[in-house]
Amino acid sequence: MASEILFTGGAVFTGSGEPSSGVAVAVSAGRIDAVVPEAEAGSFVGADTRIVDLAGALLSPGFQDAHIHPISGGVESLQCDLTQSRDAADAVRRIASYAAANPDEPWILGGGWSMDHFPGGAPLRGLIDAVVPDRPVLLMSRDHHSSWANTAAITLAGIDAATPDPADGRIEREASGAAAGTFHEGAGDLFAAVKPEASAELIYRGLLRAQEDLIALGITGWQDAWVGADGPGAGTIEAYERALAEGTLRVHVVGAQWWERDRGLEQLAEKIAHRDARLASGTAERFELGTVKVMVDGVAENHTASMLEPYRDAHGHDTHNHGISFIDAQTLREAVRQIDAAGMQVHFHALGDRAVRDALDAVAGARAANGASDGRHHLAHLQVVAEADAGRFASVDAVANLQMLWATHEEQLDTLTLPFLQASAAARQYPFGDLARGGARLAAGSDWPVSTADPLAAIHVGVTRQGGDPAAEPLGGAHQRLTLAAALAAYTSGSAYVNHRDHDTGSIREGYLANLVVIEPNPFELDPAELHRARVRETWIDGVAVYERTE
Template sequence: MRKARVLVPADVLFTGGAVFTGRDEPLQGHAVAVTGGAISAVVPETEASVWIGPDTRVVDLDGSLLSPGFQDAHVHPVSAGVELLMCNLSDATDAADAVARVQAYADANPDEAWIQGGGWSMDHFPGGAPLRTLLDAVVPDRPVVLMSRDHHSTWANTAAIRAAGIDASTPDPVDGRIEREADGTPAGTFHEGASDLFDHVRPKIGADLAYAGLLRAQDELIALGITGWQDAWVGTGLGGVQDVASVYRRALRDGTLRAHVVGAQWWERSGGLDQVDEMISRRAEFAALDGGRATLGTVKLMVDGVAENQTAAMLTPYRDLHGHDTTNRGLSFIDPERLREIVTKLDAAGFQVHFHALGDRAVREALDAVEAARATNGATDGRHHLAHLQIVEEAEAARFAELDAVANIQALWATHEDQLDELTLPFLQDGAEARQYPFGDLVRHGARLAAGSDWPVSSADPMDAIHIAVTRVAPDREAEPLGGPHQRIDLATAMAAYTSGSAYVNHRDHDTGHIREGYLANLVVLDPDPFTLPADEIHRSTVTSTWIEGELVYSRTS
């Protein structure tokens, strides 16, 4: 029982709604007091009045839900913000609309030597591969290079292909593929590492544009209730940004970074183990810059590609259009033996490893690497996590808890939609649908969950993703739950993944991710309370306000 007399009144008092503390069902009939940027008490409503002083701001939730602020465990804010400021195709409804948006942008920006941006959807184009001629028809005289929404493919016009010196004789890189016409001429789509063929000629993103992109992205994320995130690519080259770390460094210096950020340093897979020493230096530099608002204690490893362009690493072969097995099982971007060596060294150096692991073979190879690190180094507090997890064998699902590996889920993808149904499932083996994003199996096997969006690959809205995690069906869509009803998770588990689960991955579970006395008042108010809604209406719950360290940083009404 709390003491009845309070010497220091609260700065803010939340009352009149349920309180999700970061796990289990919400508390009913409780109030939350905030003092000096931290949570000073969680008390029964009957005791709340003693926390009210003459300057206390009383927030009547009026039946809304108070939750810890969301944390996105896998997101690309800098490139997402830059794309919003460039040729942005993420809202295009079909191929014709995408082309029209390119033309409108080119017409509005006649002085730009190259048209750059991204956000096009593979399912808008036959075979997921748009043609150069579509762009040539609207921008014939300037190079155009546009990243796909999932950032695993590039769409280019003829002028860009010529400027890069690419032709029918250009071989596919070992980590990518060029879509070709009958005579070998590049058709306009470049997958995975083939996208890098433009890097030596296309203009780089300037420092000011990259900085503006981060600030724009931060505004977008805070409005969705996101108070912290893990940037899944702090390196060079993503979306043309040359040095993501420098963008965060500038934001820290200017005092404009409001969210708490963990940066995953990018592992250049063509480089050697000497990268570890360089990463240690960058980690130490950031540790000295600020009181923990941004850190670089994580390393990102790309184990494979994506299933829709058949570069995700699979245990079984992809099929062709006629249902026959091919010789393609996708790409392991890092040799498995080499991967084990890299992870073991990173783990010994105190780094967390953030794996991109989408296919079932990639998941196995990543878990094998974690197991090898544990065998050599013993148990550490690395909190290594595997992101995406589109296809996971049942035996591998059981290994997460055994190895203290975290399942970093992008739940928005766990539903029937055109890209999955048209570009992926028809080319996988029989029974593969049952293994798509098996969240239910992971939970039953004791895996710890974190959650992220991969924005700008897909929407950054946590409530949209949480809706699908619970239902496995997109709002207003008539479809069977992907993988079967047993792959659903309950609302409290999905909310925990986006709050306390991601805080754990970010090594911020000591002061964020929970509503608990002494924790930072990083909070979000959701209306309607999603716990009061039918499962198929969870998406209606939206953010009305976001608070960081007790300060109102977003209000839907302001």
Template sequence: MPADVLFTGGAVFTGTGEPLRGHAVVVTGDRITAVVPESEASALIGEGTRVVDLGGALLSPGFQDAHVHPLSAGVELLMCNLTEATDAADAVALVKAYADANPDEAWIQGGGWSMDHFPGGAPVRTLLDAVVPDRPVVLMSRDHHSTWANTAAITAAGVDATTPDPADGRIEREADGTPAGTFHEGASDLFGHVRPAIGADLAYAGLLRAQDELIALGITGWQDAWIGSGLGGVQDVASVYRRALLDGTLRAHVVGAQWWERAGGLEQVEEMAARRAEFAALDGGRFTLGTTKIMVDGVAENQTAAMLTPYRDVHGHDTTNSGLSFIDPERLREIVTQLDRAGFQVHFHALGDRAVREALDAVEAARLANGPTDGRHHLAHLQVVEETETARFADLDAVANIQALWATHEDQIDELTLPFLQDGAEARQYPFGDLVRNGARLAAGSDWPVSSADPMDAIHIAVTRVAPGSDDEPLGGAHQRLDLATAMAAYTSGTAWVNHRDHDTGHVREGYLANLVVLDPDPFSLPADEIHRSTVESTWIEGELVYSRTT
């Protein structure tokens, strides 16, 4: 049969290994129906065939993001968005401009501020009071692990010097104990009972805006790392996806990771199974809920990432703080064993080396109790991994879910993290090379809106460990670099495997869905320090052009 679409004139990255050259890819309907030598392509061109001349660009499987927060990202783009701020003064100016432009909003909400713009990573309430003194302001940090609030918001929440730190968070304080304006981790929840919830229409608009942004970056599927309540003020994330499914506006393939409430009990397993079944009956697989997200620890910048050794203070002396394990390790093993038994995949947030060990211990306990399963459990972030732990990933069939964009020297790691870790910690930052050498399977994601969702930016750093234009040494050493094919595979076939979509996505292969991206220039033709120049020319989902850079 003649092709509906024929891609020719460029290399083809099939999902693993080096690209094919001298081949054409045939699409009929929503599927790839053949990968043939260029010499055979003309025979497949019919009257209605759309011939896409790649002109030397690369054809690749569509990217899949293994850890992303589209709703909060999209909503923040539509609210007080601080992601473009260049410093503290710029962030404050953006808050003022938004407040002035929206005089009828009772609360100013949004986020995107960077910790490295403020001393100690903790902005103070008085900065906000100076520009918005009469309305509450609550703004999530870019990494969504801290909240910046003004005095009006703190007062509205009933928080004062006598309010204790919650077990899973910390309040930055002034000398007399008064909240200074930054609330880390679970302390952000102190505003939950008074801040307005995000309306259903705004949440829906945020999802669709985020989908447009991701598709333009060549992303055709993802794993949403927080399906629950309270994310950025959205009360029911699953209901937003349900609306998109029913409206036919969800174009990407999405795996939803149901949020594990750490204060709750094992009854959540049965509740999650019921929601999983509900969506399975609603849809044929475009959106599934077979994953559970567990936060094992926090982040290193605010010293809540769980470490095997103590953090140091500003003078280089050991403190009594080694970070937070949000769930007792013994309890974590029990939870993961029950989830694994119920057929759930577990998606761990594990950033510090102690958190990584506790998560792997939980996976090991589940395997001992249940035997091997097809859970495809994965650990996201992996900022610090103790050397002996890297081999356990392959032994336990656990996936290393990497956010490669972070694996380079930049202000947040150089000023807020490394000075407060023990000697030698820099060598253990994001040890991707060690993981691969020890046989770990990789998936890749962005954690957007924590950082850019652009896969090519992340792939550039995975390969070089250096930001474009920087003359820094590779973070952790050159031996932690990945080769380009491995980094590309992590963002395509690797995440497809994690998402249980490896049977029909993640590869350019006959019978697979025609979820594809065209990259120009071909990144395999570029020097390593120029990979970031490779840009999405077009994105295709199920054989349909859904984004074109030129139209």
């Protein structure tokens, strides 16, 4: 019987290992009919079969992003967007331009500023005051771990020299003790009582904007690393459900429900109820809520990532600061045990080596208490992993969720992070090679809008450990590089496994959904230094071409 679509004329990456040559992929009714030698492909061709000539390009399973914030990224792109700022002056210029173009907005909101554009990674309120003195302005940093505010916003929030640092954050201060303009981690929540929340319509528009952009990058499914019914994640679940009802959600999504660190174990019942309601809806295969996101620590550039050894000061001397553990180790273990017992997955933010150890200990404790489960718990970011812990992922059955794009020397890392870490931590940045050799199952995500969502850009760095400069020293040494096959598998079959969608996505095999991406030139035929040339030509979801590059 003839198929509806036949892909031929290029190599096929099936989801693991090296790509297959000389094969064709037949598709009908949104699923893969067969993967056959091209010599046999004629039996799948009829009068109405669409022949897709790969012309030497690579056919791969669609990418899946295992750690992304699409709604916040989409919303911010519709607000004051600083992601393209070249330096501090350019960021200020963009703020002034946005304010002038939107005179009726009571608050200027958005984000995307880079810490390395400002001395010490901390922009000052006076920079915004000079261009927007009359309206409150609050802008998230690119990594969403710091906020930049002007005097009007600080005053409206009632923040002054007497305002203490919250337990989970820090206020940058002037010599007088007054807020200087930058608020790290939980200190940004000091604006929550006065800052307007995004409207349901803006959140929905942000989702659709993000989906359009992500599909163009070959992404056919993702795990949203922050959804919720209230608090900072308010409106996100409703936006996905509206998209389902209106038929506009094209991808499949796992929503990771935010664990509120200022609450206790009682919140788990609410998350189970949200999970169960989605399962009962009949549309959980498109959007489900079986994951809980637990943020264990902060980030290294503002010295809030939780480290085994203390940070150093600007003179290279040890401080007393080991970062912030947002959840103490004992509470974390009990939370993970209960989440696992409820049949839910834990998605950890674990960036420093102490946070990674605490998370692995918690997973090990859940295994000991509950026995084996299909939780597929995963740790994201993994900037510093103690050598003794790199091999524990396999033994406790935890997945390493990699943000490959960050594993290279760049300004923010080299000026705000590495000089303040102990030598042992500085040498063990993003130890992907060690994790792979230790038997860890790998998945991949972007953390967009923290950085680009482009999987091919991330894979380039994962394979080379270099950014745009092929002569640069590979971050952490060449032994931390991944093979191209391993990096591509992490972004396809690996993330499908994390998302509990490996039964019908993430691989090219008979019966699987025809969620596919065409990449040209074939990255397996490029020198590693040239991987940045590979681009998505087409994206297919359920056997439908949803994106075709026209340039």
